[in-house]
Amino acid sequence: MEMKWGPSSSPFGLPSFSELLRERYPDLHPQAGIVRMGDEKSGHPIEVPHGTTILSFRTATGVIIAGDRMATEGYQVADRRIDKVYETDSHSAMAIAGAAGPAIEMARLFKVEIEHYEKIEGERLGLVGKANRLGAMIRQNLPLAMQGLVVVPIFAGYDVAAKRGRIFKYDVTGGRYEDTEFYSTGSGGKDARGTLKRLYRRDLSDADGVRLAVEALFDAADEDRATGGPDVMRGIFPTVKVITAEGIRDVSEDEVKQAVETVIAHRKERGVA
């Protein structure tokens, strides 16, 4: 690492960490190095760990973002304790689905990107600004996505200016769409969406929200083999984060565990377990 003096970095350049890496340290950029993957003869892509179900929805006071803990490699378990929800700053988080390696790296880079902007500019980037920046990073990942390394995150946060929680979803090309109520994606995303559609309310309290997140992930795990359900034996429970005007909060393992137990008890009562 070297420090520079002089016109090499333009005073009008973007305060972007990702662009800084591209300009000065291209080899350190997460997209460097992976040129062509897969078996040349068969054309099959090589197997890498994949993350599965993530979701986010608005509550009365902000937004909740959650994900299961399973990573799979084809039909194999790659990791039972992977975290798919990453705090990106004090009022936002991103959840990742798709190829785990590039997705985790993207989350790491994105967190530095936001902090770098804040430190260089002395001002925080707005929530929409962050969402757009993430879209650009997904677009830059397109060459990898074409080879099967698709990264599809959900970005959610509390918009301090608009005074409400907001949810952004993306497509492979970096297209950014805002959802006003709830969204879920990944291999079990469709099943989780079904649950959210049935049970979602605008005026959810945080506690009800945690339970809804657990309920939706439970259904996703029930229908989708790649999504990990609550693992009572090992004590592995979904990751849930609550974001409000006061900031981001990790829902404790005990709280999630309790919600899981309530959901299971209710299902047994109804005889559907």
Next chain:
Amino acid sequence: MLPYYVSPDQMMQEKGDYARKGIARGKSVVVAEYDSGYIIMAENRSTALNKISEIYDRIAFAGVGKFSEFEYLRKEGIRFADVKGYNYSRDDVQAKSLANAFSSVMGQVFTSEIKPLEAEILVVEVGDDSSGDSIYHISFDGTITDYYQYVVMGGQVERIRAFLSEEYKEGLGFKDAFMLCKRALEIPYGDGLKLDPSQLEVAKMERNGLGRRFRRVPKEQVREMTG
């Protein structure tokens, strides 16, 4: 190459004089350790242009002199720290290597550019306990000096330094450290003059805590504390 000969002695002497003159015109910055971290205070009449800033989790930056010059150094410092933290890990970003990088850049400008920098900077690092603390001062010619517990830089530092060496005590509370720094900055104005809270830029680095330790002390709180 310059078309005429000037002896290196004379050139360095004159460059040094030029830089010192520029810096002496500016206001000062004081850093002091208190019971749970570091306070950094600058006399700054601008509310928009900062002299104190965050570099990384445990590292703060302060500059005096020509704003555009220390602002450039500040941004390069953030780039350096962020690249290092991203490439290795957040714990691997330490003030020593950053201060050395600043020193080499500033030294190089001093010897090879026509105009020397009219800026000086401080790099302050807060550790888990005081053995992990470090304060580096890097002057316009790249000279690097490390300090312990407190430091002052800018114009008229001699008198402020004398004041601090007499008045500074270990284990000050935040409020006491705040008042000490304020009084130190008032020294150049002679007896009786008080700096208005609006002229103070204050930040602190808290020893205990996670992640980013740098906090700006809001103007309202500064006003309250001086009140």
